[in-house]
Amino acid sequence: MPAKSYRGRFAPSPTGPLHFGSLVTALASYLEAKCRNGQWLVRIENLDPLRESTPAVHQILKSLQAHGLIADEKVRFQSDRHQAYFQAIDALRLSGKAYYCACSRKLLKAHGGHHPDQCRQQTQPPAEATPRALRFALEDAEVRWHDEFLGPQQQVVKAEIDDPVILRKEGFFAYQLAVVVDDIDQGITDVVRGSDLLEMTAQQLQVFAALKTPAPRWLHIPVILNHDGQKLSKQNHAPALDDQTPGINLWQALRMLGQRPPQELQHMGPEQILGWACTHWQRELIPRHSVAV
Numbered sequence: 001m002p003a004k005s006y007r008g009r010f011a012p013s014p015t016g017p018l019h020f021g022s023l024v025t026a027l028a029s030y031l032e033a034k035c036r037n038g039q040w041l042v043r044i045e046n047l048d049p050l051r052e053s054t055p056a057v058h059q060i061l062k063s064l065q066a067h068g069l070i071a072d073e074k075v076r077f078q079s080d081r082h083q084a085y086f087q088a089i090d091a092l093r094l095s096g097k098a099y100y101c102a103c104s105r106k107l108l109k110a111h112g113g114h115h116p117d118q119c120r121q122q123t124q125p126p127a128e129a130t131p132r133a134l135r136f137a138l139e140d141a142e143v144r145w146h147d148e149f150l151g152p153q154q155q156v157v158k159a160e161i162d163d164p165v166i167l168r169k170e171g172f173f174a175y176q177l178a179v180v181v182d183d184i185d186q187g188i189t190d191v192v193r194g195s196d197l198l199e200m201t202a203q204q205l206q207v208f209a210a211l212k213t214p215a216p217r218w219l220h221i222p223v224i225l226n227h228d229g230q231k232l233s234k235q236n237h238a239p240a241l242d243d244q245t246p247g248i249n250l251w252q253a254l255r256m257l258g259q260r261p262p263q264e265l266q267h268m269g270p271e272q273i274l275g276w277a278c279t280h281w282q283r284e285l286i287p288r289h290s291v292a293v
């Protein structure tokens with residue numbers, strides 16, 4: 001059987017405009033896809049209306065466009081996908097892999113991460129109206145997997161203690177469920193993302209298995225740090241990308257990824273820079289550790 005053709009994605013949460021760190025991730029996932037004649041998709045992970053905004057969605061899409069990073073399919077919004085997440089939750093509950101939990105963080109902490117109310121048996125909607133989260137029931141495991149860039153990985157997953165929330169008490173779906181459901185639905189074969197998400201992988205492997213679908217390949221790239229050694233992020237007030245200077249931004253992003261674009265390339269348009277990058281992309285040049293801007 002021929003190998004499935006490459007399908008990658010960039011999946012930002014619209015909690016603010018795109019910053020340089022997210023451009024580096026977007027560019028790496030784009031180049032990995034394009035080098036392999038694959039498809040590159042964009043998915044807006046807008047699961048939490050309290051933290052996200054519509055202007056941020058527009059800004060992100062505008063920035064990607066200004067940098068020539070055009071998705072091969074219509075942009076997907078997780079806010080349109082609630083039905084699919086509910087279906088996945090039902091399937092998980094039926095197989096005993098998802099359960100209702102009213103425990104507070106404080107209560108769990110007091111019990112060393114265990115659920116004093118035997119929540120794990122509550123796979124049916126409870127009669128009382130107390131707000132409850134739904135959690136995914138992990139299995140105790142020493143999970144081994146291969147990162148396409150970092151090589152062999154090993155993570156310990158603790159049943160009950162690590163069980164992630166998949167539907168929050170407030171009624172919002174959580175990342176660990178939605179990301180897997182959409183990667184499955186969109187036929188994603190390869191995920192390129194920041195190594196700050198590395199530790200999510202073992203749990204996600206178990207969610208893929210519970211939904212009876214093979215997991216994609218993963219490639220984690222180093223996190224970009226600011227001058228204070230913190231991850232460049234919206235929480236750390238990383239400045240928005242300047243869409244007026246896409247050439248310089250892309251050139252710098254390539255340098256962060258260890259590539260060696262010629263000096264004069266930074267004065268070119270995104271199309272020329274991406275063209276050069278697709279021809280010259282060398283995954284093995286990506287630095288193995290966090291890099292500072």
Ligand SMILES: [Zn+2]
Pocket residue numbers: 100101102103115116117119
């Ligand atoms: Zn509980």
